[in-house]
Amino acid sequence: MGKKMTYYDSIAQQYKKSKQLPFRLHIEAYTYFHLVGNLVGKSLLDLACGEGFYTRQFKLQGAARVIGVEISEKMIELARQEEAREPQDIEYILGDVLELDKIDSFDLVVASYLLNYAQTREQLLKMCQSIFVNLRPGGRFVTINNNDSQPPQSYLTTEKYGFIKSTDSPLIEGTPIQYTCTIPGSDQKFRFNNYYLSAATYEWAFQSVGFKEVRWQKPIVSPQGVEEFGQEFWQDFLNCVPIVGIECLK
Numbered sequence: 499m500g501k502k503m504t505y506y507d508s509i510a511q512q513y514k515k516s517k518q519l520p521f522r523l524h525i526e527a528y529t530y531f532h533l534v535g536n537l538v539g540k541s542l543l544d545l546a547c548g549e550g551f552y553t554r555q556f557k558l559q560g561a562a563r564v565i566g567v568e569i570s571e572k573m574i575e576l577a578r579q580e581e582a583r584e585p586q587d588i589e590y591i592l593g594d595v596l597e598l599d600k601i602d603s604f605d606l607v608v609a610s611y612l613l614n615y616a617q618t619r620e621q622l623l624k625m626c627q628s629i630f631v632n633l634r635p636g637g638r639f640v641t642i643n644n645n646d647s648q649p650p651q652s653y654l655t656t657e658k659y660g661f662i663k664s665t666d667s668p669l670i671e672g673t674p675i676q677y678t679c680t681i682p683g684s685d686q687k688f689r690f691n692n693y694y695l696s697a698a699t700y701e702w703a704f705q706s707v708g709f710k711e712v713r714w715q716k717p718i719v720s721p722q723g724v725e726e727f728g729q730e731f732w733q734d735f736l737n738c739v740p741i742v743g744i745e746c747l748k
């Protein structure tokens with residue numbers, strides 16, 4: 499797979515810093531690991547692995563073999579720097595999931611915030627095919643994704659968590675949804691786009707490639723997050739969830 503300039507090359511450092519926002523740890527990661535389950539001895543393919551934030555944690559949690567695939571050269575450079583600093587035997591591959599063939603049959607394929615980069619149903623289908631072909635029978639796909647079913651009227655309610663979404667036009671298939679994120683401990687902001695595709699289109703793509711079961715998981719707050727910030731603090735997030743977990747069984 500050839501090298502491509504991608505938008506994440508320009509925001510790689512900022513995105514990495516945004517992983518320190520409390521909602522990342524107490525909701526995003528907590529929900530993600532809840533779905534991923536016990537990793538001991540498992541093989542795992544992390545698609546759109548970014549700078550390896552989760553990839554490293556999967557290995558630390560006991561996965562036997564972990565491979566990360568990422569389209570942004572800058573993001574994967576950060577992941578490889580971390581691997582060189584503290585080797586964990588993780589392989590990072592520069593590549594586009596839209597052009598990905600079979601690497602192996604994995605117990606798990608995971609991908610946080612990949613599918614929301616599909617701009618058309620055809621691209622979503624292609625991503626799902628790349629996922630499906632890399633899973634063993636009985637294997638699972640787990641993802642955290644933009645929640646396309648969140649009503650735009652509630653987009654500003656997440657400001658206190660360090661990000662908001664916005665859109666210039668009504669949500670139809672392919673509409674860009676802009677995320678504006680604050681870097682923790684600063685006034686600096688950075689932006690990136692996701693793309694709207696309906697939940698029905700997601701269901702169609704999962705079923706078309708052959709997944710037997712699909713389960714949507716509402717985000718959950720960690721007990722530590724409740725203890726530290728109080729239940730009330732998280733209520734706006736939980737009332738109109740901006741992100742969602744999905745689990746598919748092959």
Ligand SMILES: C[S@@+](CC[C@H](N)C(=O)[O-])C[C@H]1O[C@@H](n2cnc3c(N)ncnc32)[C@H](O)[C@@H]1O
Nearest residue numbers: 506546547548551568569570594595610611615
């Ligand atoms: C929001 S970041 C998430 C990174 C990482 N999964 C995490 O949660 O920290 C989305 C990542 O998806 C990558 N990406 C987008 N489209 C991709 C594609 N077609 N193939 C591979 N990576 C892609 C971007 O470069 C970016 O690093």
